[in-house]
Amino acid sequence: MKIKLEKRAKVAFTEMFTKAVIMARKTKDAAILNNVYLMAASQKEQIHIISSTRDEYLHQCLDLNRFNDEFTIEEDGSCVMPVEFDILAKKFGGKSIKIEASEDTKVKISSGSSKIDLICMKAADYPLRKLSQPDLRVKIDTEVFKNMINRAAFSASDNDTRPVLKGVQFAAINNELSVIGTDSYRVSMITCEFDTKQIDKDLNIVLPAALIREACKKYLNSDQIELQISSNDNKVTIFTGNTVYQVTLLVDNFPEVKKLVPNEFNQIFRIGRDDLINAIELLNPLINEASNYSKGTIKIVFKKSSTLISTPSTELGSGSIKLESSVVEGVLEEDIEVWLSAKYLLDILKLGLHSRHATIKFIDSLKPVVLDEEPYNQSKFIVLPVRKR
Structure with a gap:
């Protein structure tokens, strides 16, 4: 893999890499997940930046068409980049940055007169995910989604005694969208009108409150998002602009708070x-x-x-x-x-x-x-x- 980034493309790449690092630093599941997976595909004129934990998956795509000649893929390929690259990229003083994965476990980074060689893990060992076929698709205004999540998630529990209470219920039933959080001592219930005719069946899932709240802050940046829910693996995948974010749902029954x-x-x-x-x-x-x-x-x-x-x-x-x-x-x-x-x-x-x-x-x-x-x-x-x- 050989890529070269200049000006705005360099800034956009490092911003995406920083988001990936935030997720990679959280995982304690496997050493390779403490790194970020990069893949360059010249045919599609894209570079993919991927990070994951046991419960989350983040896939960002940088499209060359946005940057004219500021982004060049000289050779296709992939590598597993250490999170320390985030600091290096910001410290390099050159106008451009070049990344070369010439060998399976070595990556050379150069900018101007500065050169650094990194020892990396094998890209083939990184556990990439294949997105499941969704049972349900829901489109919603991003600001509406973020507002409802943020106003309900603070009431969710941080105690492991009842794991389902560490989540927020996200439901669309009878032309109403609702998000509910509770820790048994307090309840936040946010509702708004929603045309449920756009979906084939009622939506009722439990999102992990802390993770989805962080995702709203860091990853959801387009005007509209699409949620795809898959019952086969109990995951929700959120498509937003050039980013795909996936999180594992909580599967226990959420208490029927509205009746209270x-x-x-x-x-x-x-x-x-x-x-x-x-x-x-x-x-x-x-x-x-x-x-x-x-x-x-x-x-x-x-x-x-x-x-x-x-x-x-x-x-x-x-x-x-x-x-x-x-x-x-x-x-x-x-x-x-x-x-x-x-x-x-x-x-x-x-x-x-x-x-x-x-x-x-x-x-x-x-x-x-x-x-x-x-x-x-x-x-x-x-x-x-x-x-x-």
């Missing part, structure tokens, strides 16, 4: 989202100094025209902040007091809710608290109160 959402409430309050965030962050040093079961919790008392945020008593002291609020629905005959996890509430306010005001719905102080935003029904966030002893 109350439909009727005794009181509904509206409070400024930023005001509530600022109050909790101001009290956080005291909140985190509390001992035993009170650590990390805040007390919220809802009144007719105000809300009082306060902390447990700690060695540092205690604090309270009064905020303006209003009763949207229900007759408030007496104050409502509820204890909540400050972290969970902050996550919802900062990562989930996007509106200026937060709407907080109660049945009573011991039942799940529901937060949503205007317009209603596009998102719901549920958090369980902390029972005080």
Whole structure:
């Protein structure tokens, strides 16, 4: 394999290689997967950059047609490139960079007067994947997908006790698209209208939350993506621009969270989202100094025209902040007091809710608290109160 990259092609190649390195550095499954696979194909005028782990697969394609004469394939072939090349490529000062895999385990890199020889693993030993025939194809706007994933995935569990809760449910049923994350103590449920006529059957899969959240940030960069789901190997493959990203699905049954959402409430309050965030962050040093079961919790008392945020008593002291609020629905005959996890509430306010005001719905102080935003029904966030002893 012999390739030469100049100017914009060099920049594009190194950017793709950096993304591949991020994935390659994560794997602990096999030594060869700590490298990046490169393949040059002059007939298609493309170079392929591949990396993978046990659960993920990333295939990027650099097309020569985009760069005129800035990218040349002098000889077809493949090699397994060490991740250290990422640093070398950025340090080379020349205007161009040339990569030559003249022998099976040696790669020569040159730029200007600089030359480096690398010892590599055999390209034939790299475990390339063959994509399975999909059972279902779904096209969706990339920003819609990323927005829904990011607003739900933070509620997923990071505990191995129930592996399925480390994922988010992604479903398209009855002209509605929904993404749900939960760790049993809180729930994020994001929905939007979706024309399910474009797919042959209902879609209901569980994506690994941490991996798909990272993929949204690093790999999905086109206006529209296509998801291809294969039941044969329990994988979803996402096609986005010049990139193919594949991840293994979680196969356990996701809890039927929608049935847990109350439909009727005794009181509904509206409070400024930023005001509530600022109050909790101001009290956080005291909140985190509390001992035993009170650590990390805040007390919220809802009144007719105000809300009082306060902390447990700690060695540092205690604090309270009064905020303006209003009763949207229900007759408030007496104050409502509820204890909540400050972290969970902050996550919802900062990562989930996007509106200026937060709407907080109660049945009573011991039942799940529901937060949503205007317009209603596009998102719901549920958090369980902390029972005080």
